[in-house]
Amino acid sequence: MNKLSTSSRIIIAIISLSLILTYFTPIWRIDLFAPQYPEGLTMKIWLNDIKGQVDIINGLNHYIGMRKINVAMFPEFSFLTYIVGFYIILGLAVSVIGNRKVLFWYLVFTAFGGAFAMFDFYRWGYEYGHDLDPTAPIKVPGLSYQPPMFGHKRLLNFDAYSFPDIGGWIVIGAATIAFLVWLHGWYRSHKMKLK
Amino acid sequence: MKSLFKTFLLVALTASTFTWLQSCKPKGAQSAVSGDAASKVYVAPGKYDEFYNFVSGGFSGQMSVYGIPSGRLFRVIPVFSVDPEKGYGYSEETKAMLNTSHGFVPWDDLHHIALSETDGIQDGRWVFGNGNNTPRIARIDLKTFRTAEIIEIPNSAGNHSSPFITENSEYVVAGTRFSIPMDNSNGDVPINTYKQNFHGTVSFIGVDKTSGNMNIAFQILLPGVNFDLARAGKGKSHGWMFFSCYNSERANTLLEVNSTQKDKDFILCVNWKKAEEYAKAGKGKLQSVKYAHNIYDEQKQMASSAIENQVMMLDPKDCPDMVYFMPCPKSPHGCDTDPTGEYIVGSGKLAAVIPVFSFTKIQAAIAAKNYEGDYEGIPVLKYDAVLHGEVKKPGLGPLHTEFDDNGFAYTSFFVSSEVVKWNVKSLEVVDRVPTYYSVGHLSVPGGPTRKPWGKYLIAYNKITKDRYLPTGPELAQSAQLYDISGDKMKLILDFPTIGEPHYAEAIPASLIMKNSQKIYKIEENKNPYAALGDKFARVERKGNEIHVYMTAIRSHFTPDNIEGVKMGDMVYFHVTNLEQDWDVPHGFAVKGANNAELLIMPGETQTLAWKPEKPGVYPIYCTDFCSALHQEMQGYIRVSAAGSNVPISFSTGKTAPAVTTTTDKK
Known part of the structure; x- marks a missing residue:
C-alpha cells in the first residue's frame, strides 16, 4: 500500500543526485541596476562562496555605511555543502526504502530545511541592511537597506532584484518533483482504497 | 509723359537685369542636401554607430575617433603631442614615449592612418599613424585606444608617405618627403649641392604578428626626389609597394616652380619580397645611425625609450630587380591600389587626367625590360606599356582615391572641390558631387583594403569658411559624409574635426568594440611604484627625493595629509587608482605644479x-568627478624650509591633536 513504484524510486534517486550540481552552480543571485549602472551589478551566492562584482558593490555601499560583504561574513559557508550532501544521501535512502510515508517525512524535512534557509537569508539581509556605520557619509533618517529576500525592491538609486540562480532552481525543481511523486503515490493509493 | 514711361522702363529693365544677374550667383549648399538625410545620420540616444572612424589630427599630432554615420567625436588619442588633459607626456610614465634622437619632442604632425590587416581585411587590432616632422611611426593598441609604441625613422625627413600597411600587416612603410644628406655622412654641406649629397629613402618597418612591436627591417637608398604617398599591393600584387614621388627635377628651392617643370614624375614600384631576400642574404650595408624606439609596457604601465644604433640599407645598385620607376603625369600625390590589386591609380596634382596603371602590364614590362631609360640608375618603365588607361576630364587637382565594394573609385579634387565617382575598369566618370571646400583625403570604410565595406564616403576638407557658426579667424576643419549606397552620391552630414585631418580609415564597430578594455586589472599592475592597497600607501625619503605612494578610491586619497617635505626636494606622487569598476577614473593635481594633471x-x-x-601648505585634489563625494576627495601637503626638522609624516582620517601654533604675529 505505501510502497512507491519503481519509476517513482528511480525519479527520487535522480533528483537526489541532481543536487550534486548545486556544488558547481550558484544558488542565488542579486542584481542591482541604477541610472549609472545600466549594465547592472551582480552578486552570486554559492554553497560555500560569494562571487560576482562584490568589490564594486562594497565600494558603493560604504557611502551608506554598510559592512563589506565577504566570505567570513557567512558562517553558513562552512557547513552548507555538508547539509546538501546529507540531503542527497537522505534522498537516496528514501529511494532505496521506497516507502511513501518515508518520502512524506523527507518532504516535511526538506520544507523545514528550505524555510530555515530562507529565514537565515532574511536574517542576514536584515542585519546587513540595518547594521550601519554611524559615521557613514550618507545618512537617510529612518532608511535601511535590507535587500529583498525574493523579487524586487528599490534601495535609494538602485533597483535590487533577488532570485534563485541555477543551483537554487535545481533545489526547487527537485523538491517540487519529489512532492509530485509523493502526490502521485498518494493519489494512486487513495484511488485503490476507494475501489 | 513718354519720357516718364521711358525712364520707368529703363529702371524696370535695370532692376530686372540686376535680379537676373543675382540669380546667376551660385546657390547655397543647403540645396545639395536631400530630404531624408537626417534619418540616415540619426543615431538615436544610447544607440551605437555602425563604424569607427580613425581620423588623423594633422598638426594637432593626435588621432581622433568618430562614429559614422553620426559624426560624433568619441575620443582624441594622444600620439605625438603632449596632452595635459590626460597627463600624456607629462606623467613620469609617459614622458619616454616622446623621446627621439633629438631629445624630448612634444609635438608632431600626424598625417596618415593605417589599420592593421589580415589577408587584406581590417582586423581591428592596431592603428598606425605617422609623425611627419620628426620622422616617426606610432602604433595604437585598439584594446585600450592608447599609443603603445613609437619608432623613429633614421635617414629621413618629412615622413609623409607613411605608415601605409601591407595586407598581412607584415610592414608599415616610411618614405622621405624631404631628401637629405644621410645620417652617417657629414650633413654640413651647401644646400645647393642637393644633387650630389641629398638622398631619399623608403623604410620597411616590420610588425610582429602577435605583439605588434615594430622594427626597421631595411631601408632602400634612393635618388633625392620627394616621396609623397604610398599604397601596398594586394591580392595579385601582394609583395609590392607603390610610392608616388614629385620633384624629379631635384630642386632645392622654390619648388612650386622648380619642381613642376617636367611633364611626368614617378611612381616607385618596390618588390619588397625581393628586398626582403636581399636583406636576408646580407646584400645591405649596416649603417650607423641613431633613432629612438619607445614602448609602453602595459604591465609596468610605463614607457621605456631605447636608442638604436644600426639600420640595414639596401642600395638598388647592389640589388637588381628590386625597384622600378613608373612615369606618372605632373607631380603625383595619391597612389592608390584598387581592391583587386590589379589597378594602381596615380593622381597628378596638376594633371588633366587620372592615369590608371595595370599590375599585370607592369609585370610584363619588367619581364620584357620595356624601359624608356633610367633615372639615377633605376629603370624607368614605359608609360604606355604599363598604363591601363586614363580617366579623361575628371576634374581639377586630383589628390586621393578610395574604392567601394562595387568596382567604383572615388577621387578627390582639391581645386574643383568635388568628389568624382568613376568605374575602375571602364574609366568612365559616373557621378560627381561638390565638397565644402577643397577636399583632401577621402575615406570609405575598408576603402584601402581587399574588402571595402562601402556604404559611406567621408571627405576631409581643407577649407571651412561658412560651414559653421564663425569662431574668429581660426576655424575647425570640416568633414562631409556622403551616402554612396546608391548610384548617386548624396551629401548627408557635415561635421567639424580636430586639428587638420589628412587620411582616415573607417572600420565596422563590431571588429573593435568587443575587444575594448574596461579597466586595468589591479592584480596585473606591475608598476614598480604602485601601492596595491591602502595598507601599502606611504611616504619615503630618498635623499632629495620624496616618493609618495598614494592610493585613490572613492572618495579619498591615502595618505591625504603629508608633512616633512623640504625645499629642494623633488616630490613624486605615485598615484594608484584602486577602483576596479568601469569608467571610474581619478584625477590628481597639486597647486602650482609646473606640469599637468x-x-x-x-x-x-x-x-x-x-x-x-x-x-607652505599645498592642496591636492581629484580632478575627475568620480562620485557623490568627489568634492571631498582632497588633501594637503606641507612644504617646510630647507633646514627644517619637520619629520616625514602621513595619514588619512587621523587628526593629530591640534597644537596651538599660529602664524599670526601679535
Missing part, C-alpha cells in the same frame, strides 16, 4: 613629479 584609469598607477617653489 594625472588622469588615472581603474587599476593604473601614474606618477606626477613636483618641485615645490616655496614653503
